[in-house]
Amino acid sequence: MSFNDIKNQIKKTYNSAVDNIVDDFYNIVLSEAVRYDRISGFFSSTSLAIAARGMDHFIQNGGHMRLLCSCKLSETDLTAINNSQDYKEYISKEFLEDIDNLEDELIKNHVKMLGWMISNDLLEIKIGLNIKDNQSDSMLHIKKGILYDSDEQAILFEGSVNETAYGWYNNIESFKVFNSWNTNEYIMDDINIFEDFWNNKNESLEVIDVPDACKNKLVEIAPKTEQEFKKLNTFFKSKKPILRDYQKKAIDIWIKNNCCGIFSMATGTGKTFTALSALDQLNKKNSILNVIVCPQNHLINQWEDNIKQFGIDYKVIIASGDNGNWEEEVFDSIIDINCRITKNIIILTNFDIFCKEKFIKCIEEYEGISLIIVDEVHGVGSGEYSKGLLNSYNYRLGLSATPDIEDDLERTDLVNDYFINGTIYEYSLEKAIKNGFLTPYNYYPIFIDLDDDDLDLYIEYTHNLARSFFSKTNKNKDSFSYWVKKRRDLINKAPHKYDFLIEFLKENEDIKDTIIYCSENKQVQKVQKILNEFGIRNHEFTGKTSHSKDKDNTSQRDKILKEFESGFYNVLVAIKCLDEGVDIPSAKNVILMASTTNTRQHIQRRGRILRKSPGKSIANIYDLIVFPEVNFNDSMFNSILFNEMRRYDEYAYLAENSTECSKIIIQKMRRL
Numbered sequence: 001m002s003f004n005d006i007k008n009q010i011k012k013t014y015n016s017a018v019d020n021i022v023d024d025f026y027n028i029v030l031s032e033a034v035r036y037d038r039i040s041g042f043f044s045s046t047s048l049a050i051a052a053r054g055m056d057h058f059i060q061n062g063g064h065m066r067l068l069c070s071c072k073l074s075e076t077d078l079t080a081i082n083n084s085q086d087y088k089e090y091i092s093k094e095f096l097e098d099i100d101n102l103e104d105e106l107i108k109n110h111v112k113m114l115g116w117m118i119s120n121d122l123l124e125i126k127i128g129l130n131i132k133d134n135q136s137d138s139m140l141h142i143k144k145g146i147l148y149d150s151d152e153q154a155i156l157f158e159g160s161v162n163e164t165a166y167g168w169y170n171n172i173e174s175f176k177v178f179n180s181w182n183t184n185e186y187i188m189d190d191i192n193i194f195e196d197f198w199n200n201k202n203e204s205l206e207v208i209d210v211p212d213a214c215k216n217k218l219v220e221i222a223p224k225t226e227q228e229f230k231k232l233n234t235f236f237k238s239k240k241p242i243l244r245d246y247q248k249k250a251i252d253i254w255i256k257n258n259c260c261g262i263f264s265m266a267t268g269t270g271k272t273f274t275a276l277s278a279l280d281q282l283n284k285k286n287s288i289l290n291v292i293v294c295p296q297n298h299l300i301n302q303w304e305d306n307i308k309q310f311g312i313d314y315k316v317i318i319a320s321g322d323n324g325n326w327e328e329e330v331f332d333s334i335i336d337i338n339c340r341i342t343k344n345i346i347i348l349t350n351f352d353i354f355c356k357e358k359f360i361k362c363i364e365e366y367e368g369i370s371l372i373i374v375d376e377v378h379g380v381g382s383g384e385y386s387k388g389l390l391n392s393y394n395y396r397l398g399l400s401a402t403p404d405i406e407d408d409l410e411r412t413d414l415v416n417d418y419f420i421n422g423t424i425y426e427y428s429l430e431k432a433i434k435n436g437f438l439t440p441y442n443y444y445p446i447f448i449d450l451d452d453d454d455l456d457l458y459i460e461y462t463h464n465l466a467r468s469f470f471s472k473t474n475k476n477k478d479s480f481s482y483w484v485k486k487r488r489d490l491i492n493k494a495p496h497k498y499d500f501l502i503e504f505l506k507e508n509e510d511i512k513d514t515i516i517y518c519s520e521n522k523q524v525q526k527v528q529k530i531l532n533e534f535g536i537r538n539h540e541f542t543g544k545t546s547h548s549k550d551k552d553n554t555s556q557r558d559k560i561l562k563e564f565e566s567g568f569y570n571v572l573v574a575i576k577c578l579d580e581g582v583d584i585p586s587a588k589n590v591i592l593m594a595s596t597t598n599t600r601q602h603i604q605r606r607g608r609i610l611r612k613s614p615g616k617s618i619a620n621i622y623d624l625i626v627f628p629e630v631n632f633n634d635s636m637f638n639s640i641l642f643n644e645m646r647r648y649d650e651y652a653y654l655a656e657n658s659t660e661c662s663k664i665i666i667q668k669m670r671r672l
Contacts, residue, residue: 002153003153003155006028006031007181009028010028010029011024013174013176015613025157029054030055030147031058033061033147033155034149034150035065036065036148037065037147037194038066039144039197040068040143055113055114063122065124067125068207069128088208096213111221112222114218116223118215118218118222126198127210128197128205129205129206129208144156144158153179153181154187154191155180156178157175157177158178244270244437247270251274253425254397254424255281257420259282259395259397260395260419261397261420261423262397262399262415262416263397263424263426263427264401264402266401266427266438267611268432269427269437272303272399275292276306276310279397280310286369287340287343288344288370289363289366289369290314290344290345290370291373292372293372293373294348294375295350295351295375295379297321297350300318301555314345315342315345316348317333318348320349320350326353327362330359334365335365355387356388360387360388360390363392369394372396373397376399378400381410381414386418396419398415398419402603429603429654433654439610439611439613440618441606441619443621443652443658444623445623445665446623446624447664448494450628451496454494458490458626458628459628461483461486465487488519492519493523494624497593502530505534511570512570513588514587515574515608515609516591517605518573518574518594519593521542521575523594524573527593528540536570537569538570538571539560539563539569540574542575564586565585572584572587585611585613585616587609587611588616588620589620589622590622591624621651623651625648648665649662
């Protein structure tokens with residue numbers, strides 16, 4: 001076993017927002033390791049389970065592990081405990097209660113793995129107590145691991161690992177990696193520190209062997225036979241994520257509604273994995289043709305990756321413009337499932353393809369049960385796209401953070417009727433933030449002035465827009481759209497927005513993890529020019545950014561997002577292509593250079609930066625609002641402006657600084 005075989009695969013840093021920690025690090029390194037020293041969190045079932053990740057490869061090598069945990073003692077505990085035997089009794093009581101109350105299958109099975117290692121003399125556990133100086137803060141805050149290969153080469157990792165059930169399920173983890181062939185001096189210091197801890201030579205820490213009662217309990221729950229151990233290994237190879245309670249509830253309601261309906265779930269709360277779990281449950285019992293429809297091709301790629309992550313191994317066909325043979329592949333697969341050569345198939349396609357006659361004819365050849373899942377379902381209510389909503393799909397699931405189609409009740413009703421009872425489950429942004437599944441945010445409305453000439457045009461366009469809005473003729477409806485566009489273009493191009501950006505960059509020279517939304521390519525170029533002048537690494541992310549994958553199965557979009565998440569790019573300059581479905585958990589700040597009158601786009605843009613990520617405690621939204629302070633004494637005019645301000649007030653309502661920014665907005669609205 002040698003690390004020489006994997007040196008090129010090991011990165012300097014890992015972040016669970018970007019990396020699959022188990023597959024990308026633990027499995028790779030432990031497959032070549034023969035010794036593993038680990039300082040974990042406090043002695044509990046969850047911290048033991050986290051320490052056991054990737055251990056199946058290590059066990060196959062005959063590896064030996066030394067695990068050092070801490071014990072969480074309060075001042076009251078320290079006062080009550082008088083000797084070593086008391087410590088062991090206290091630790092045993094707490095741990096045995098923890099194990100007996102453990103219901104989570106994933107954590108329990110990882111603990112069973114460690115029990116098997118103890119019973120086969122592959123694991124030693126010791127517990128560190130901060131009692132030498134009567135310190136009540138007993139947790140070992142150091143969380144690191146040192147792995148050795150058969151040549152005594154070493155790899156060290158250290159960093160933040162949230163060793164709680166919440167941390168387990170929300171993948172909150174980041175760490176740095178060092179090795180003996182490049183940073184040997186640094187590693188030797190940590191090796192010596194571990195040895196001092198382990199041998200009870202550290203002045204501030206009392207280290208004891210794990211109590212026999214705890215060892216016996218771990219051995220008791222461990223697999224007893226080789227067959228049981230292999231069954232446990234099979235469990236770990238399954239990649240299906242554990243669903244949160246609200247996701248399980250959504251699926252239960254969907255099943256009760258005859259497997260039809262729409263999930264309205266806030267961006268970042270796991271709509272995709274909820275849908276895949278629903279699909280998985282349905283396909284276990286039936287031979288099913290599954291059609292998953294996305295707005296754009298890059299989301300097809302994202303769904304394909306999520307299907308692999310979920311561990312679904314059905315045949316997947318991509319029906320998009322990137323696959324010139326899609327029609328033949330879809331037709332052949334449907335023949336296979338009709339002839340029972342294949343039991344389950346997934347077709348991934350986009351809005352443009354699934355409503356085409358060629359695709360519809362292929363689907364109509366299918367003779368069995370079918371499921372359609374439509375991502376961003378609010379987009380399929382138009383006349384052309386709605387042709388793809390075939391009655392022959394037995395089961396139907398729509399997904400959206402914003403299922404209602406703004407200002408179009410007819411299209412909303414069409415979508416709701418097709419999916420039977422419309423939205424059957426809702427998990428709001430407010431709930432997601434309150435329950436800790438999304439990041440809290442601050443909202444900063446920045447009011448931008450217009451030059452005199454632009455102000456005159458703004459007044460003219462708004463008056464025309466107001467008159468068109470309150471007219472009932474079709475001609476004036478067309479006129480309304482025209483004036484909306486004219487005024488939106490004027491607002492988006494307001495020169496003073498660039499003045500704000502320059503001042504903002506002067507005050508935030510170390511800007512990073514930031515997305516700047518623009519309205520058009522010209523604005524993208526202007527923003528990039530300013531960023532370049534400040535020496536800020538940035539990249540555009542527009543509709544022209546290719547989603548086609550190269551020979552390494554990586555697209556230009558994937559590379560840009562990966563480099564942004566790793567910190568190589570500080571800023572992404574985007575147009576609306578980021579509004580739907582793109583995952584960027586590491587983004588902490590968004591600057592809205594481009595205004596939008598579309599509530600859905602407002603919500604989607606906010607969702608881009610609220611996903612959880614290690615080290616991310618708060619997100620920031622800077623909203624550049626053109627809102628001239630002019631009193632027109634015109635009820636139609638003021639009604640238009642009032643409705644627009646309600647959108648910004650909605651942003652403020654859920655913000656951490658809601659009181660502060662709502663005051664600013666209310667002051668503006670009162671002037672109308």
